[in-house]
Structures are given as C-alpha cells and as structure tokens.
Amino acid sequence: MNFKLILNIALHLLQARLKQTIVAAIGVTFSIAMFIALVSFMNGLNKLLDGLMLNRTPHVRLYNDIKPTEHQPITLAEAYQKNTNFIRSIKPKDIGKSIYNGKAIISYLKKDSRIIDVAPKITSSVFFNSGTIEISGVINGIDVLSEEKIFRISEYIIEGKVTSLLQNNSIILGKGLANKMLLTVGDIVKITSPNGNLTSLKIVGISQMGISDVDDVMSYTSLGTAQKILGEPTNYITDIQIQLHDKTIAPELSKEFRHKFNLDAIDYKTVNSQFETGSKVRNVISYAVGIVLLIVAGFGIYNILNMMIYEKMDSIAILKATGFSGNDVKWIFISLSLIIGFVGGMFGLLFGFVFSSIIDVIPFRTSSLPTITTYPIYYDSVFYVIGIVFALFTTTIAGYFPASKASKVDPVEIIRGK
Amino acid sequence: MENNKVLETIGLTKYFYDPVKFKVLTSIDLSIDHGEFVSIVGKSGCGKSTLLYLLSTMDTDYEGQILIHNELVTGKADKVLAQIRNENIGFVFQFHYLLIEYNVLRNVMLPGMKLAKYSEQELEHRALEHLKILGMEDQALKMPNQLSGGQKQRVAIARALINDPLIIMGDEPTGNLDKRNSDLVFDIFRELTVEKKQTLLIVTHDTDFANKTNRIITMEDGRIVS
Ligand SMILES: Nc1ncnc2c1ncn2[C@@H]1O[C@H](COP(=O)(O)OP(=O)(O)O)[C@@H](O)[C@H]1O
Ligand SMILES: [Mg+2]
Numbered sequence: 001m002n003f004k005l006i007l008n009i010a011l012h013l014l015q016a017r018l019k020q021t022i023v024a025a026i027g028v029t030f031s032i033a034m035f036i037a038l039v040s041f042m043n044g045l046n047k048l049l050d051g052l053m054l055n056r057t058p059h060v061r062l063y064n065d066i067k068p069t070e071h072q073p074i075t076l077a078e079a080y081q082k083n084t085n086f087i088r089s090i091k092p093k094d095i096g097k098s099i100y101n102g103k104a105i106i107s108y109l110k111k112d113s114r115i116i117d118v119a120p121k122i123t124s125s126v127f128f129n130s131g132t133i134e135i136s137g138v139i140n141g142i143d144v145l146s147e148e149k150i151f152r153i154s155e156y157i158i159e160g161k162v163t164s165l166l167q168n169n170s171i172i173l174g175k176g177l178a179n180k181m182l183l184t185v186g187d188i189v190k191i192t193s194p195n196g197n198l199t200s201l202k203i204v205g206i207s208q209m210g211i212s213d214v215d216d217v218m219s220y221t222s223l224g225t226a227q228k229i230l231g232e233p234t235n236y237i238t239d240i241q242i243q244l245h246d247k248t249i250a251p252e253l254s255k256e257f258r259h260k261f262n263l264d265a266i267d268y269k270t271v272n273s274q275f276e277t278g279s280k281v282r283n284v285i286s287y288a289v290g291i292v293l294l295i296v297a298g299f300g301i302y303n304i305l306n307m308m309i310y311e312k313m314d315s316i317a318i319l320k321a322t323g324f325s326g327n328d329v330k331w332i333f334i335s336l337s338l339i340i341g342f343v344g345g346m347f348g349l350l351f352g353f354v355f356s357s358i359i360d361v362i363p364f365r366t367s368s369l370p371t372i373t374t375y376p377i378y379y380d381s382v383f384y385v386i387g388i389v390f391a392l393f394t395t396t397i398a399g400y401f402p403a404s405k406a407s408k409v410d411p412v413e414i415i416r417g418k
Numbered sequence: 419m420e421n422n423k424v425l426e427t428i429g430l431t432k433y434f435y436d437p438v439k440f441k442v443l444t445s446i447d448l449s450i451d452h453g454e455f456v457s458i459v460g461k462s463g464c465g466k467s468t469l470l471y472l473l474s475t476m477d478t479d480y481e482g483q484i485l486i487h488n489e490l491v492t493g494k495a496d497k498v499l500a501q502i503r504n505e506n507i508g509f510v511f512q513f514h515y516l517l518i519e520y521n522v523l524r525n526v527m528l529p530g531m532k533l534a535k536y537s538e539q540e541l542e543h544r545a546l547e548h549l550k551i552l553g554m555e556d557q558a559l560k561m562p563n564q565l566s567g568g569q570k571q572r573v574a575i576a577r578a579l580i581n582d583p584l585i586i587m588g589d590e591p592t593g594n595l596d597k598r599n600s601d602l603v604f605d606i607f608r609e610l611t612v613e614k615k616q617t618l619l620i621v622t623h624d625t626d627f628a629n630k631t632n633r634i635i636t637m638e639d640g641r642i643v644s
Contacts, residue, residue: 005531012519318515321476322529322577323504325497412471415511415589 003335006328010335013315017308021340024304027297028344028395029351032387035290036352039383041359042286044376046279052210053275056151057268058119058241059250062257064099065264066092097124102237105261114244114253119146121239122226128219129190129198130181137177137217139191141226141237150243153207153220160185160205165222172205176216191229199229294390298398301340305333305402309409316406317414330407337399338392345391349384423488424584424617425450425473430482432468442468443640446482450585453615455607457628460637466621469637470589473619474507475499487584504532508578510588515574516562522549522573523558530580541580548576552606568599575606579616586610588620592627604630 014021068090074080099105102120109118122141127134144165147153154162157172164170171189173181183189187203201221208215221229227236242257244250250267258265269276309316316329324332360377430446433439442465450456458466471477473484475491478499483492486506491499503509516525526545530536536544549555552572562570571591578586588607592600604627610616611632620631628634636644 002532002534005534009519012517016519314515315517315519318517319528320500321474321503321509321511321515323500323532325500327497328500328532412477415476415515416467416471 003331006331007335009319010332010339013308013312013332014336014339017311020304020308024301024340025344025347027300028294028341028391029347031290031293031297032345032348032391033351033355034293035286035390036349036383036387037355037359038289039286039386040352040356040377040379041375042282043378043380043383044360046282047378048372048376049275049278053272056209057271058150059244059247059268060242060254060257060265062099062105062240062242062261062263062265063238064097066097068092097238098232098236099238099240099263102240103235106240109240109242114246114249116243116245117146117150118243119143119150119241120223120237121147121241122223122230122232122236123238124194124226124230126194126219126229127192128177128181129192130183134192135177135180137174137219139171139219139221139226139229141221141223143223150241156207156209157205158208160203162205162220164204165220165225167202167204168222169199169201169225169228170204170221171201171225172207172220173203174215174218175206175208176212177219178203178206180216193229193231195231197229197231201225201229290387290390294394297344298394301337301395301398302402305337305399306405308336309333309402309406312406313409313414316409317411320409320411321415326407329409330403333403333406334396334399337395337403341391341395341399342388344395345388348391349387352384352387421488422451423449424452424454424486425619426485426488427473428483428485430469430472430480430484432465432472432477432480441640443472443480446640446642448635448642450617450619452584452617453611455611455618455632456620456635457631457633458619458621458635458637459623459625459628462623464637465640466637467589470587470619470621474509474587475503504529505581506584508575508581508583508586510571510574510578510586510591512590512593516570516577518562520562521558522554522560522562522565525562525573526576526580529577533581535581545576545580548579549573551609552576566599568595568602571595571599571603572606575603579610585617585619588618588622590621590623592622592624600624600627 072087072090074085074087106118106120109115120143124139126137126139128137142153142165144162148162158175160172162172165172173183173189178184181189183203185203185205188200189203191199191201193199207218207220209218223237224234227234230236242253244253247268251269254265254267257263319329319332320326356377356379359375362375363373364375365373425448427446427448430443430448431441432443433441446469458469460466468477472480475484483490485491486502491502494502517528520528523542523545526548527541530541530544531538546555546558549558552575554569554572554576557565557569562573565573574591592603595603607618607620608630611618622628635642
C-alpha cells in the first residue's frame, strides 16, 4: 500500500473541509489540554501532601518499643515445649528506650550504599512550665545538620534559624505551643523531664509544619541539650532515622534491620498508609476525567467523519472506480482521523503545558502551609506521552467505524444515482 | 496469446431483487478484440449501464463469467479487482466525475500514482501530454469547478488514459454535452483508436455517435439482439 499517496489524499479531503476539521481537532485539543492540566495539578497536590507528611517521616525508623518479652519463661522450659500455654496479665517490660550501641549502628548504616543518610534522634515527652500550669509536649533532640539534610527542617521554621540550635540550651517551639504559653523568640522556657529534672532553655525559633496536632506539642533542641534535660549520657539516643535512595525498598529494609540490630523498625509506608490511599484516589480521578473528555472528543470526531463520508460519497466512488480498493479507502479515512488526533493532540499538549504554567503562578496561601505560595503543579513528561497516546488511540477508534463504512461504499450505487 | 480478445463474457446474467426479483441481463455473450471501437445502444432501461458496471468489475453480483485479457476475473477479491481496474480499465462517466479536492493535473495523475509504475515527474509529464492531445494543457492547474462540462469530460478521458489501459469504457460520456462538445469527444475517441489502437466500449443513446463507430451492439430487455 502506498501510504504517501493515501496520506496525500487524506490531507486534501481535510483541506476541503477545513472548518469542520478544525472543530474536530479543537475537541481533541481541549480534552488533552484539560487532561494534562488536571493530571499535573493532581500530582502537584499529591506531591505537596506527600511532602507534608511523607517527607517528614523517615523511610525507616529504628527504635525500642515498649512491649512484653516475646519469649516468656514457660515457652523456654523444655517440659512445656509441646503444650499450648496460656499466660494472663503479662505486663510490658521496660528495656529502656535507649538504643544500645547507637553510635556503632549509625556508623555501620552510613556505609550502606542503599542509604542516603542516617540521623539519630531523641524523643521524649516533657512538661513545659508556664506560670503555674504545666503543658505536656514532646521534645525532639536532633542532630541539626543531618536532620536538615534529610528533612529540610528549616522550611518549617517561620522565625529564627535552625542552626541556632547548635548553641547550648536553646530550643525551637512549635507555633501552637508558643502561642499557648504566650512566648516568642528570645524568651526563656522551663521544662520538666519525665524524671523530674527542671531545665531552662532559650527560645531561638518557632516552627510550623501545618498540622496543628503536631505544632501544638512539638519542640526541637540539639541532641546534647536533650541528653542534658533527660539526665542521660552522651551516647543516649532513642531513634535512628534512615533515608533511602529508593524508598520503595523501605519495607524490606525495615525487616532486615529489625533482625540485624534486634530493634523495632517501621517503614514510612506503614506509618502513612492512609496518605497513599488519598494519592491513589486523586490519580484515579484525574485519569477518569481525562478519559471521559477524550471519549466526548472521540464522539465529535466520529460524527464529523460520518458527515464527511456522506459528503464525500462522490469522491469515494471515483477513487474506487479508478482502482483504489476498499482497504485503501479505509486507510484514507483512518489517516484522516489520525491527522486530526495528532494535530489536535499536539496542540492539546501545548495548551496543557500553558494551562499548567498558569495554574502554577496563581497565588495560593494558607497559614497551615507556610512554604506554599502558589497552586502546586507537577511537570512530568510521562503525562504528555500518555496524553498523545490517548489522543491517537481515541481518534483511531473513533475513525475506524466511519472508515469501515466508507470502505464498503458501493461505487455503482453512487454513479448510478446521479 | 492465441487470440486478440481484450474482453469476453460468457452467459452473463444479472438479477435485481428490489422491489421484486427481475432479470436485468439475460445470458450476455460478448467479445471485444483489441483496437475495436464498439458502441452499445438500446432503449433507456434495457440494461446498458448495468452491463457496463459488470464489465468494469465494480459490480460483482452476477452469474456467468467475465474474462479480461483471457483471464477470468469473476470471483476475484476486492483488492485484486481494484488492481485490475486501476491497470486495465479506464472509465468515463456521463457526469464527469472528478475529485473536487484536486486540480486538473492531479486528477489525471491520481490513477497513475496508485499504480506507481512511473515516478511522479514522469507521471506529470505523461499527464500533461494527454491533456495536450485533448487541448486542455493550459487548464492543467485549474480546479474542476472552474471548468465547463465539455472540459471536465476531456479531463476524465485524460485520466482514463493515464495508465495505458487495455480498454476504455464510457457510460453515455456525451449524454450531458451539447452537439459541439459531443462531436469533440467523439473525435478524440476516434483519434485514440486510429492512432493508438485504443480499445473503446461506449454506451450511448445517440445514434449519430453510434453510427460512426466500428461496431454497434444493440440491446433490448437485457439481451443482445444484434
Ligand atoms: N439498483 C437497482 N435496483 C433495482 N432495479 C434497478 C437498479 N438499477 C437499475 N435498475 C433497473 O434495471 C434496469 C436497467 O437499468 P440500466 O442498466 O440503468 O438501464 P440503461 O442504462 O440501459 O438505461 C432498469 O429497468 C432499471 O430500472
Ligand atoms: Mg444508463
């Protein structure tokens, strides 16, 4: 088959019906543009929310949980090995939250090629003393530089600087917590640790993550200061946070480390399972809307091609009389449809990009998300590939049925009918 | 080749079923030799056009056999028949069917481009030659709607000639033309048989036209009577 000739004929047929062709192509353009804008926006939103939660969660966290001893004495006793043992009223055993030999584990992990960085952390609940009342909260002792590298904690500091934590006896308070106690940067806050130590710390910053449950209780200080508040030695840490190159392997690695270090380990997926669901739903919505728009555009193409075939009966009859087979005619109309799909689709990609860029600069400010100033858009070439494939696929399907009809036109009937 | 036959039919019979079953063509046996200029005449409705559509391979719903160049075409696939039409048959209709999307030159070239025997430049050259013979050279770049009826018919003849077909068929090609143009078309056909030994099979109800051809086939009620 001579595709150059078939394409040439298709183009000439289109030229003769330029207005209708353009209308059909605009339908495709519109749906592809909407699809691109929608998918980019939804994914931007997903990435934003992921950033809000997932990026604040280490891919794998190692810690000591408070729980009962796994192997109770009776299961170890040889005499009762084959029995089913019921034990009531087991109490958890406090082996201490401290990670034994934490420094060695960290330096071992830092050599692992799958791991970007490792940050030690101390978490403890404390009381903030404000006048006569005590407000419960959480203090995080962090390795300032590693924490910044992994979690970009500075993005959430709305007053002061995270590096000020490197000074002794300094603290950054969550915004909600600071508001409750009517404290600002430069003030002194008194803290009571679980074992009764009272310490005074200087406020060097205010943080806001955008989740009020967190901002109402959270505070940050350096590892050293935290150890001092809690009255622990300088090798005391309660958490090891691990950031991976490929976060999808987090569940496996968490299992591996659990066995290797005999610690509890949890991966980000388990922590944030409900967030994943939200992302999935948003994705499904954007694809569903895109497909619906394309189906509508497909019907438009189908109609216009049907009409065109009706108008072009004479031309089809001549082509057949002069030696074009039904198959040739079918390909002429399929190429016609493909041209509409391709041109419309390409413009759709272009306009989709333009729309996304416009959304990307529309101001969007909310007090709960201090780092966001415009609507989020995520640019990904994959969306554009999907868009054009969608366009070509729908137009081919939409063109196929009219094309088969055209291929079955009986030239004798047309020629006789005059 | 043992004989000189371009076209032959054996017991060609056709029925129409709508609104009632009736026999349009009854056992047509016909043979046309190379270089003949044959006309088919008969009353309106006697089945001339129907016969021509069968011979052109466009209508395949019939009984009997059709041979083109001693080769059986009956029962061949759509694709093969299209190829046969493209290569061997030139068709001229009563209503000069040209593609309105293409200019005159392209219209003439189109069957040639489908056959793809010559390059595009060669085809263009050949098309212009044919147009020149038909006195249409200066109209080559016009669109069909800018031409008169007689001019359109001449373009259709040029298109029928482009692949050097075995036979040119015409269904009342002068039926829609005035006397002057109709004479002109006849002269062109005449020239083609004399100079190029082109085989022609022309349906007409114009007896003047028919009388000037080599052989007249007369039809009556779906049969050849002489
Ligand atoms: N598609 C059709 N269905 C039924 N009858 C038809 C059809 N086409 C033509 N006929 C009939 O067949 C007969 C022959 O028609 P046709 O070959 O066109 O005659 P002619 O060309 O000699 O005038 C006519 O009686 C006509 O009415
Ligand atoms: Mg007729």
